[in-house]
Amino acid sequence: MSPAERLAALRAALEKAGVQGFLVPRADEHLGEYVPPSGERLAWLTGFTGSAGLALVLPDRAALFTDGRYTTQAQQQLDPALWELRHIVDQPAVDWLKEHAAGRRIGYDPWLHPEAALKRLEPAGITLVPLPTNPVDAIWADRPAPPAAAAVPHPLRHAGLAAEEKRSAAAALLREAKEDAAVLADSHSLAWLFNIRGGDLDHTPLALGFGLLRDDGSAELFMEPGKVPPETRAHLGNAVTVRPREALPGALEALAGRTVRVDPEATPAWFAETLRAAGATVAAGDDPVRLPRACKNPVEQQGARDAHRRDAVALARFLAWFAAAAPTGRETEVSAADRLLAFRREVPLFKAESFPAISGAGEHGAVIHYRATEASDRPIRLDECYLIDSGAQYLDGTTDVTRTLWTGPGPAPAALRERYTRVLQGHIALATLRFPKGVAGPHLDAFARRALWEAGLDYDHGTGHGVGSYLSVHEGPVAFSRAARPVPLAPGMILSDEPGYYLPGQYGIRIENLLLVREAGQRPDQVKPFLEFETLTLAPYDRRLIEAALLSPAERAWVDAYQARVLAEVGPHCDPATASWLAAACAPLT
Structure with missing residues (x-):
């Protein structure tokens, strides 16, 4: 399909879904900056390949919002006959929606947006409607399969702290806040907390998945079982249960009556929506792993x-x-x-x-x-x-x-x-x-x-x-x-x-x-x-x-x-020709 055909197909799908617009973010369900090919919905729809952006599609117009790093790139990649380009800071999406979509029902995929981002759109006077399936996925006929690289242990000699110590410290934060569990939607947090790495992304060594950390230090890791080989299961230990992603709804429903921390800026809205529907109390708070990881x-x-x-x-x-x-x-x-x-x-x-x-x-x-x-x-x-x-x-x-x-x-x-x-x-x-x-x-x-x-x-x-x-x-x-x-x-x-x-x-x-x-x-x-x-x-x-x-x-x-300092610390490890060049390059200013 051409870019114009893709946009027309999406609009037809939105009409069938009973909404007058749709939000297409750059992020996938892990809300990270880098996404696998199967998560490149924004690039597939618009042609824009930057790592930060949001597309808003209405029946009569469409806009792409990105920041100053990518405005020049977006000008080169977007078809101006199809897309308006907006600076996401100077011309925020909420203002554009207020001008062009007030009173309309705007659909979104609850797996692709944190609650905090959705709340920032409320002043636009729109009705946000969670859709059960993503209409972009429905029209993306040749969408790549999700990545399936194995999760592998990250050695203690590089990690510095055992995973048990990390889970214990994070669980103590939950007990101090009188919270029973925390949702971990950021795969970076899973990598650090469990001392695992993976190959699901080209440049960031992640094994994509989700987690539930409990106040006693035990945890559930929601990842396709085929991605967790026996060596990694042994590394995780008995306090960590590996379950497929399909088990997530049931695991959240089992938290009825409990208080669960959800980072509103870094967790798909689906989690809070599902927990509240199950009768759990959602406590907004930072991912308990994010600051220790930093x-x-x-x-x-x-x-x-x-x-x-x-x-x-x-x-x-x-x-x-x-x-x-x-x-x-x-x-x-x-x-x-x-x-x-x-x-x-x-x-x-x-x-x-x-x-x-x-x-x-x-x-x-x-x-x-x-x-x-x-x-x-x-x-x-x-x-x-x-x-x-x-x-x-x-x-x-x-x-x-x-x-x-x-x-x-x-x-x-x-x-x-x-x-x-x-x-x-x-x-x-x-x-x-x-x-x-x-x-x-x-x-x-x-x-x-x-x-x-x-x-x-x-x-x-x-x-x-x-x-x-x-x-x-x-x-x-x-x-x-x-x-x-x-x-x-x-x-x-x-x-x-x-x-x-x-x-x-x-x-x-x-x-x-x-x-x-x-x-x-x-x-x-x-x-x-x-x-x-x-x-x-x-x-x-x-x-x-x-x-x-x-x-x-x-x-x-x-x-x-x-x-x-560069010359002293690097020069001795270089070949003679490089060392000679480096000596001249590091000479004092004249």
Whole structure:
């Protein structure tokens, strides 16, 4: 079917269902950012392949909402004759519905939306109608089968804490809140709580499923039995029961008269609806696993350091190769990304990329989450910006790093150097910050933007996201973003530090390191505990893009110290040619 035929077929299905509209989110029933091919309903319907979006379909019009990372991409992928494009923050869906759908019955799939998101649409004056089956699935004739990769144990030497300890601690939180059980809809929580990993997604090692954690530490894992081999069943132990997903309704009905925690932001509305219908009390509360998962234990922290040091060798090999290969004009966006992946595949404990590399030359670098394809791939030319944002999954940690490079041999234009340096100043400002306990990510976002703001510049994405431990490269609940929940930063959390600047049609600049939150040392007259960041990523900045005169003495000293650290920690593990290149790349600024 063509895009127009798909939209027409959906509208016919909605008319048959007795509703005048339908919500199509990017998420699947686990509400995660990354979904398997069987969950790519938004992409199938609209052609938009970004990782964040919502489509609203009415009989006479349709709109797609996404954030600033994807507006340029969406403009390229959507048919404007079929879809209106809206910025999900500046032009929220509730306003569009109020204008175009007030008084109408709008259908939704209760497996694909959390209750909190549905409540935010109520001011639109619509009637939300849960549908028993998803009409997109009904018209998607060649929909792929759900993934069926096996769940495997995650070794204690990498996990740091036994699953029994984790379940006991989470159960204590439930008892303290006088709750009998908690629904676990986030497969990341299952992975961390039960010390399991899987292969249901290409870049995030998850075994997709659901869980019920009880206040005595016992649990039920709802996952197709074929996905849980004998080794994993033995690893889970007798306190964990594995049941097929079809057993979920009965398990929830058995909780009649009990109090069950449901995270309204991270759990499909189906769970709360089913529990209430069964006579259970639904207690709105955070997933009891989410915050402990974000605060890496000492073993996970050391694993992150080790993973980044090994990853840094692959990065150094790539950067040295790129410095020689780029001037030849023979490399493309795809070939460069493939070369970096080849270097990473030689690193011990490597499992996969943590996301498809964003390899953007020239104007493609201005597409914030650009992905080179066979159709879009282009040569990397002389004297232009090249942005490479990539990462890896290792058994002991997850990496994510961005560097913006100049392809030379000619000098970078002064305006480009000035803007790169302002991005670098914001990057440094966040990395060097000391702040009191209790401060949250949204409170710090502006530090990374100040140097750009002073020049009347900005970027339309958050400054940083949480990162998992051999889990998702995008992990909540913390982020450096004005749009994020104000969750206080705590020791052990890992976040990205990635300010940027994008000039559509010309180039993009982004600089990204991962930071580990740690306790800060005591200073005279300090009356409360402070925190600071440890930089995990080890990769040189492109000195040809730095306008050293713009840096303060402290900023310049920080860059020189960081580059010296990269050389000292990475150089000894490189081959002679890479080590020689790295020594020159890490030389002090002049």
